[in-house]
Amino acid sequence: MAKVQYGNRHLLYPQPAVIAGANVNGKPNYLTIAWCGIMQATPPLIYISVRRERYTLPGIEENGTFSVNVPSTDQATVTDYIGIRSGKNIDKSEIFTNFYGELETAPMIEECPVNMECRLVKTIDFEGTHIIFVGEIVQTHVNEECLVDGHPDGAKIDALIFTTDGYYWKLGERLAQAHNVGQDYKPG
Amino acid sequence: MAKVQYGNRHLLYPQPAVIAGANVNGKPNYLTIAWCGIMQATPPLIYISVRRERYTLPGIEENGTFSVNVPSTDQATVTDYIGIRSGKNIDKSEIFTNFYGELETAPMIEECPVNMECRLVKTIDFEGTHIIFVGEIVQTHVNEECLVDGHPDGAKIDALIFTTDGYYWKLGERLAQAHNVGQDYKPG
Numbered sequence: 001m002a003k004v005q006y007g008n009r010h011l012l013y014p015q016p017a018v019i020a021g022a023n024v025n026g027k028p029n030y031l032t033i034a035w036c037g038i039m040q041a042t043p044p045l046i047y048i049s050v051r052r053e054r055y056t057l058p059g060i061e062e063n064g065t066f067s068v069n070v071p072s073t074d075q076a077t078v079t080d081y082i083g084i085r086s087g088k089n090i091d092k093s094e095i096f097t098n099f100y101g102e103l104e105t106a107p108m109i110e111e112c113p114v115n116m117e118c119r120l121v122k123t124i125d126f127e128g129t130h131i132i133f134v135g136e137i138v139q140t141h142v143n144e145e146c147l148v149d150g151h152p153d154g155a156k157i158d159a160l161i162f163t164t165d166g167y168y169w170k171l172g173e174r175l176a177q178a179h180n181v182g183q184d185y186k187p188g
Numbered sequence: 189m190a191k192v193q194y195g196n197r198h199l200l201y202p203q204p205a206v207i208a209g210a211n212v213n214g215k216p217n218y219l220t221i222a223w224c225g226i227m228q229a230t231p232p233l234i235y236i237s238v239r240r241e242r243y244t245l246p247g248i249e250e251n252g253t254f255s256v257n258v259p260s261t262d263q264a265t266v267t268d269y270i271g272i273r274s275g276k277n278i279d280k281s282e283i284f285t286n287f288y289g290e291l292e293t294a295p296m297i298e299e300c301p302v303n304m305e306c307r308l309v310k311t312i313d314f315e316g317t318h319i320i321f322v323g324e325i326v327q328t329h330v331n332e333e334c335l336v337d338g339h340p341d342g343a344k345i346d347a348l349i350f351t352t353d354g355y356y357w358k359l360g361e362r363l364a365q366a367h368n369v370g371q372d373y374k375p376g
Contacts, residue, residue, distance in 0.1 A: 037225025080370030117240025154351030172360030
C-alpha cells in the first residue's frame with residue numbers, strides 16, 4: 001500500500017460531535033465540540049478542548065462545572081448551528097430545554113439522549129490554540145427510551161458522528177461484539 | 189422526555205477504536221484504545237489513555253514516542269484481538285506489516301489507512317486507573333487510495349467505530365456538511 005505523508009494533521013476517525021454546556025453570565029450557553037474524550041474509568045474523567053477565544057470558556061472557569069451532551073442524528077442541524085454561532089452574538093439559553101443536575105451550575109440539554117455533568121478537576125494549557133478542561137463525571141442522565149434491559153443502547157442513542165473531512169454521519173451496520181470477536185483470531 | 193440517572197458513567201458516543209503502537213523491549217507492540225482524542229490544532233496534540241498495568245506503557249515512557257493507527261472496518265477482528273491479548277503473553281510484532289517514520293521509534297501499521305506518529309510531550313497521572321499520554325503529531329501517513337482530490341475521505345477510510353455498549357460499527361448515511369448545514373437554522 002502506498003502511503004502519502006499528509007503533514008502533522010489530526011486525522012482521528014471517528015469523532016463525536018457533542019454539545020458542551022456551561023453557565024455564562026448566569027445563563028446556559030452551549031458550544032459544539034469534536035475534541036472530547038474519556039480519560040479514565042475510576043474516577044471517570046472526560047475532557048473537552050475549547051478554543052481560547054470561545055465565549056463559554058470563562059463560564060467553565062468561573063463555575064468549575066460543565067456538561068457534555070450527546071446529540072442524536074436528528075439534531076444535526078441545531079448541533080451545527082450551536083457550533084458556528086457564538087454566544088457573544090446570540091442568546092443560546094432558549095434553544096433547548098435546559099435542566100440542571102447535582103452540580104446545579106452545569107446546564108444540560110433535555111433533547112439530547114445522554115448528558116454528563118462534570119466537575120472541573122484540571123485545566124491544561126499547552127499555550128497553543130486551545131484550553132483543555134478535564135472534568136470528573138458526577139452523574140450521567142440518559143433518556144429512558146434509549147435503555148434496553150436497563151442499559152444504554154448505541155443504536156437507540158443514535159449519536160451524531162463527525163469526521164475530520166467535515167461531515168456528519170449516522171451509525172451504519174453493527175459489525176461485531178467488542179472484547180469477543182477477536183477471541184478466536186489466529187495471527188499470520 | 190423522562191431521564192434516568194445512570195450513575196457517574198462515561199457514555200461518550202461515538203468512540204474511535206484505534207491501535208496505539210510503541211516499541212517495547214526493542215520490538216513493535218500494539219494495543220487497542222477507545223479513549224483517545226484530539227486536544228489542540230496548533231501544534232497538533234492527541235492523547236491516548238492507557239491502563240496502568242498495560243505492557244505498552246514502559247515502551248512509550250522509554251522511547252518518548254508512540255503512534256495512533258486508525259483501522260478500517262475490515263480490521264475489526266484483529267483490532268479486537270490486539271485489545272484482548274497482552275504483549276506480556278504474545279508477540280505482536282509480526283501481526284502487521286510494521287513501518288517507521290520520522291521519529292524512528294514509533295512503529296506504525298501499514299494495513300491501517302491512517303497512521304499518526306507522535307512525540308510524547310506530556311504524561312498526566314490522575315492517580316487513578318489510567319495514565320494519559322499526550323503526543324504532538326509530527327507526521328500523518330495516509331493510504332493513497334483513501335485520498336479524494338488529495339485529501340483524506342471519511343468514507344474511503346471507513347474507520348471502525350466503537351460504542352460503549354460494546355460493539356463495533358461501520359459508518360452509515362452521510363447526513364450533512366459540518367460548518368454549513370446549521371447556517372440557516374432559525375431557533376424557536
